[in-house]
Amino acid sequence: QIQLVESGGGVVQPGRSLRLSCAASGFPLSNYAMHWVRQAPGKGLEWVAVIWLDGTNRYYLDSVKGRFTISSDNSKNTLYLQMNSLRAEDTAVYYCARDRSDVDIVATNIFDYWGQGTLVTVSS
Amino acid sequence: DIQMTQSPSSLSASVGDRVTITCRASHSITSHLNWYQQKPGKAPKLLIYAASSLHSGVPSRFSGSGSGTDFTLSINGLQLEDFATYYCQESYSNPLTTFGQGTKVEIK
Numbered sequence: 001q002i003q004l005v006e007s008g009g010g011v012v013q014p015g016r017s018l019r020l021s022c023a024a025s026g027f028p029l030s031n032y033a034m035h036w037v038r039q040a041p042g043k044g045l046e047w048v049a050v051i052w053l054d055g056t057n058r059y060y061l062d063s064v065k066g067r068f069t070i071s072s073d074n075s076k077n078t079l080y081l082q083m084n085s086l087r088a089e090d091t092a093v094y095y096c097a098r099d100r101s102d103v104d105i106v107a108t109n110i111f112d113y114w115g116q117g118t119l120v121t122v123s124s
Numbered sequence: 125d126i127q128m129t130q131s132p133s134s135l136s137a138s139v140g141d142r143v144t145i146t147c148r149a150s151h152s153i154t155s156h157l158n159w160y161q162q163k164p165g166k167a168p169k170l171l172i173y174a175a176s177s178l179h180s181g182v183p184s185r186f187s188g189s190g191s192g193t194d195f196t197l198s199i200n201g202l203q204l205e206d207f208a209t210y211y212c213q214e215s216y217s218n219p220l221t222t223f224g225q226g227t228k229v230e231i232k
Binding site: 037044045046047050052057059061095100106107108109110111112114115116117 | 158160162166167168169170173174179211213215218219220221222223224225226
């Protein structure tokens, strides 16, 4: 069955870096756009980044642009989020989510499967 | 940027009730509106996409309607497992996207 498993979260000091991973199973990552969505403690959902299935088109939330990089390794069927220059306001549970469409290169931004999330805490 | 506003922020209801949650977009998003359910400590789950299409495996008591700027999620015959927080999300401003602030459905 379709499964997404995030890892790599933890406690990190402001200004440091962290890389999150999302291992996919049950489907080929290369056939889908993939997203990262985060949720600060007690708050709502916030979309962070998307990588389209061509692997070339990547888009980001304005507040993370230039600091975060989304990427994928199709040979490992794994999605990544490299987070640099972390700030306290990046503290959140980070979810990876699959885009619904496997037809077009353009993502639909409809998230049909989600991982369980990994907590990132940015604190000194 | 498109702003998404849900109402109410929370509501209390009983098992068997019909529940309606509203989502309003700051600009027309045609039918590019999706609904998710999230239970405490769990990942969100897709319920409805494209305003009114039921995601695979979602019970038929859930339904969505609307277009343009005003949308509704209805739960017809609330079940115990439906007590959760519900989020709307616009997928019109592709490649970016925005969620509503959430509506918590609690047991009366």
